[in-house]
Amino acid sequence: MKKLKVADINVLIRYTHPTLVKQAEAYLSDFDKEDIVIDIPESTLERLQQENPHLSVDDVEYIFTGAAFYENILNYNGFLLHSSGVCVNGWAYLFSADSGTGKSTHTGLWQKYLGEDTAKIINDDKPAIRIVDGKNYVYGTPWSGKTDMNLNMRMPLGGIVFLERSTENFIHPITTQEAIPKLFQQTLRPHEASQMNKLLDVLDKVLSETPIYRLGCDMSREAVELSFNTIRRDK
Amino acid sequence: MKIKEGFLLRTVAGSNIVVPIGEGSIDFSGVITLNEVGAFLWKILEQPADKAALLEKLTAEYDVDANTASQDIDAFLAKLREANLLDD
Numbered sequence: 001m002k003k004l005k006v007a008d009i010n011v012l013i014r015y016t017h018p019t020l021v022k023q024a025e026a027y028l029s030d031f032d033k034e035d036i037v038i039d040i041p042e043s044t045l046e047r048l049q050q051e052n053p054h055l056s057v058d059d060v061e062y063i064f065t066g067a068a069f070y071e072n073i074l075n076y077n078g079f080l081l082h083s084s085g086v087c088v089n090g091w092a093y094l095f096s097a098d099s100g101t102g103k104s105t106h107t108g109l110w111q112k113y114l115g116e117d118t119a120k121i122i123n124d125d126k127p128a129i130r131i132v133d134g135k136n137y138v139y140g141t142p143w144s145g146k147t148d149m150n151l152n153m154r155m156p157l158g159g160i161v162f163l164e165r166s167t168e169n170f171i172h173p174i175t176t177q178e179a180i181p182k183l184f185q186q187t188l189r190p191h192e193a194s195q196m197n198k199l200l201d202v203l204d205k206v207l208s209e210t211p212i213y214r215l216g217c218d219m220s221r222e223a224v225e226l227s228f229n230t231i232r233r234d235k
Numbered sequence: 236m237k238i239k240e241g242f243l244l245r246t247v248a249g250s251n252i253v254v255p256i257g258e259g260s261i262d263f264s265g266v267i268t269l270n271e272v273g274a275f276l277w278k279i280l281e282q283p284a285d286k287a288a289l290l291e292k293l294t295a296e297y298d299v300d301a302n303t304a305s306q307d308i309d310a311f312l313a314k315l316r317e318a319n320l321l322d323d
Binding site (some may be wrong): 158175177181184190192193197200203204207 | 243245246247249250254257259260265268
């Protein structure tokens with residue numbers, strides 16, 4: 001078993017396959033007492049692989065350990081948002097959408113036009129949001145989807161943007177009533193009442209304190225300028 | 236009539252939302268948002284209630300005439316039935 005610190009949670013975890021070995025390297029840690037244990041035996045990974053023949057055992061380990069982590073984070077005032085998270089000048093902004101819409105493309109354009117030293121990808125697919133000491137933070141995690149773009153760091157959550165493709169660029173704030181169904185589409189939904197209540201407790205605080213937007217964008221520099229200038233919190 | 240088992244009504248950042256849990260999440264995977272009156276009626280319907288009871292409570296709580304209240308209740312019940320959320 002190995003020891004990782006992910007989102008300031010001590011994780012005792014079993015893994016051996018190359019993707020997670022590489023992704024988890026920056027999160028290796030040492031501690032006396034673990035908060036959570038993720039222990040999926042090799043025999044279970046092999047069975048899961050047979051049930052999902054389009055995946056390799058390596059993929060299965062990466063995906064199911066991630067799912068286990070994100071189920072557990074509910075117990076630590078956190079949740080997962082399927083999004084690409086970008087940090088600029090001390091704030092993290094999350095761009096969320098269904099796979100294939102272009103959220104990574106958009107945050108990639110932030111890096112291109114703002115510079116890679118200014119705009120850093122904290123997690124390209126599944127950042128964690130956690131309330132710690134009464135503040136809403138975004139954390140990088142080893143589970144970042146198909147890319148290896150993630151950073152072992154935390155940043156205050158500056159905004160959440162639901163992105164769609166559009167030939168005309170637009171951005172406007174949305175109400176919590178509009179935001180909640182979208183958030184539910186892009187997170188893991190607990191089925192048990194106690195876990196659902198925990199998720200709703202976290203969403204209550206995060207939505208009360210975070211600006212939420214709807215963005216329609218193409219791949220132009222103007223799209224980046226519009227989204228950055230609208231949602232930035234650093235001025 | 237009564238709301239089916241497996242739904243949780245909560246206020247999140249000022250919005251009344253209903254999410255399926257347990258059994259409820261098998262058939263229904265969305266989120267329902269309710270206005271204030273909708274949430275008021277939903278809470279009553281978490282226990283068995285008939286239309287007369289809904290009407291009485293709604294007119295007692297809100298400054299609304301019986302005719303308008305009755306129409307609002309009918310519209311709300313129709314939506315619940317359409318979404319298959321009521322046990323009759």
